[in-house]
Amino acid sequence: MACERFEKALIEEAIAPGGDVKLASHLANCADCRKELALQRELQERITAGVGALVAEGPSPVLLARVRHQIAAEGAARAFPWLQWATAGLAIAACALLWYAFRPQAQVRTPQVQSVNAPGQIQPSTQQVPVLAAPAGKQPNRVEHRLAVSHRPKNEISAVTVAKNIPARNPEVIVPPGQREAVLRLVNALQSGRVDAASLLKPVQSGEFALLKIAPIEVKPLVAEESKQDPGKQENH
Amino acid sequence: MQALEATLPGSRVQGKSDTSEATRTADVAREFEEQLADGAALAFRLALSVLRNRADAEDVAQEALLRAYRGYSKLRERGAFRGWLCRIAWRLALDKQRGARRREKREQAEVTEMLDAPQRSVEQIAATSEFEGHLGRAMDELPEKLRQALVLAAIEGYSTREVANLLDLPEGTVKSRVHLARKQLAEKLQWLAKDLKKR
Numbered sequence: 001m002a003c004e005r006f007e008k009a010l011i012e013e014a015i016a017p018g019g020d021v022k023l024a025s026h027l028a029n030c031a032d033c034r035k036e037l038a039l040q041r042e043l044q045e046r047i048t049a050g051v052g053a054l055v056a057e058g059p060s061p062v063l064l065a066r067v068r069h070q071i072a073a074e075g076a077a078r079a080f081p082w083l084q085w086a087t088a089g090l091a092i093a094a095c096a097l098l099w100y101a102f103r104p105q106a107q108v109r110t111p112q113v114q115s116v117n118a119p120g121q122i123q124p125s126t127q128q129v130p131v132l133a134a135p136a137g138k139q140p141n142r143v144e145h146r147l148a149v150s151h152r153p154k155n156e157i158s159a160v161t162v163a164k165n166i167p168a169r170n171p172e173v174i175v176p177p178g179q180r181e182a183v184l185r186l187v188n189a190l191q192s193g194r195v196d197a198a199s200l201l202k203p204v205q206s207g208e209f210a211l212l213k214i215a216p217i218e219v220k221p222l223v224a225e226e227s228k229q230d231p232g233k234q235e236n237h
Numbered sequence: 238m239q240a241l242e243a244t245l246p247g248s249r250v251q252g253k254s255d256t257s258e259a260t261r262t263a264d265v266a267r268e269f270e271e272q273l274a275d276g277a278a279l280a281f282r283l284a285l286s287v288l289r290n291r292a293d294a295e296d297v298a299q300e301a302l303l304r305a306y307r308g309y310s311k312l313r314e315r316g317a318f319r320g321w322l323c324r325i326a327w328r329l330a331l332d333k334q335r336g337a338r339r340r341e342k343r344e345q346a347e348v349t350e351m352l353d354a355p356q357r358s359v360e361q362i363a364a365t366s367e368f369e370g371h372l373g374r375a376m377d378e379l380p381e382k383l384r385q386a387l388v389l390a391a392i393e394g395y396s397t398r399e400v401a402n403l404l405d406l407p408e409g410t411v412k413s414r415v416h417l418a419r420k421q422l423a424e425k426l427q428w429l430a431k432d433l434k435k436r
Contacts (some may be wrong), residue, residue: 015419040423040431045420050372051391054289059281062276063295065304074303 002036013042269309272318277302279319279327279392286388287330289373297333301326320403327385349432368429375425379418386414387422 002010009023014037018024082188159236175183182200273320284297305322312318376384389400390411397415401408423430 011423020395043430044422050369054286056284057390058278064277067299070303071306
């Protein structure tokens with residue numbers, strides 16, 4: 001065990017020998033302090049070796065290559081400042097081109113087909129004509145028009161043409177079978193402004209509704225059409 | 238070298254008439270290139286002493302050299318380059334040391350280092366890495382001025398005068414700082430001296 005009063009002096013002596021005369025004279029007579037000094041010197045050696053080991057390693061050759069490469073890259077950017085702007089411009093142009101090429105198209109709505117039974121425009125044919133559905137009071141837009149024409153079968157009437165010919169506000173009345181005459185009689189009575197219950201109930205006379213000629217809808221049996229389209233299928237059955 | 242000459246900051250695209258400016262730029266670039274290898278080693282070692290991880294130290298050294306390159310043309314006294322680079326590298330290393338990622342990388346590197354050294358006995362590895370760990374932590378606790386002087390003085394081939402030049406300090410101050418750093422380290426590692434006594 002070293003003498004307590006020389007503890008710090010021993011550390012100092014281990015770092016820088018010969019600095020303390022009093023310690024030197026004490027060491028000549030104290031074996032414990034000499035032993036302690038040896039330990040402190042060993043500790044200092046280990047510290048020196050440890051710190052030296054921390055800084056002994058050199059950098060890898062890759063470090064210089066990396067630095068030179070980065071300097072060259074920075075220098076190129078500095079030597080040609082317009083190159084950065086040109087690159088940025090090209091990038092923007094490429095983005096714009098890509099956007100134009102793959103820009104989102106206008107949404108195409110599936111055309112809805114409904115039967116048209118316009119009063120006052122009695123079709124000679126009983127065939128139902130497909131009509132492009134458009135919101136009331138609004139004409140179909142260009143995309144819908146183009147679509148309707150492009151999808152139109154060659155032998156059919158243009159759906160848009162028909163839609164244009166139909167007055168926008170014509171009422172459509174669906175009459176149950178067998179009640180057509182009663183409804184027409186009521187319409188006539190309302191238009192004339194004189195509604196007489198007895199006249200509505202009297203039997204129908206021939207030629208009374210001659211002005212309203214509505215051709216009956218001809219419904220073709222589905223089985224017959226299927227057999228026309230796929231004659232081989234029927235043969236299999 | 239030619240790339241450096243052409244790309245030194247502050248240099249412009251030269252016309253034929255401006256040959257003196259071009260020559261000056263080339264000279265400056267040549268000077269930087271001459272100092273690059275030595276400066277890289279110095280910056281790396283300083284960073285390594287702080288970070289104790291090769292990958293991190295190389296990153297810091299690279300960044301320090303790039304910063305030095307960017308400001309080299311503005312440096313009036315070329316002789317002060319190494320000291321200037323020292324300060325940049327030291328500051329960057331300390332900044333990086335404060336980062337949270339450093340500890341993770343260091344731990345991974347320590348494990349890898351232990352696995353890569355089969356020639357040493359397990360006891361030696363344990364003793365060495367344990368001591369290095371304690372020493373590193375003790376160094377981290379040193380005041381920055383003392384730590385910097387100690388590390389620079391420990392770099393092989395650097396005399397007290399060179400360290401004094403690098404730090405732009407009187408030699409006596411450097412000696413004093415190194416001495417004080419050693420003393421504080423010894424006081425922090427006294428438990429190790431007692432451990433040595435038991436053996």
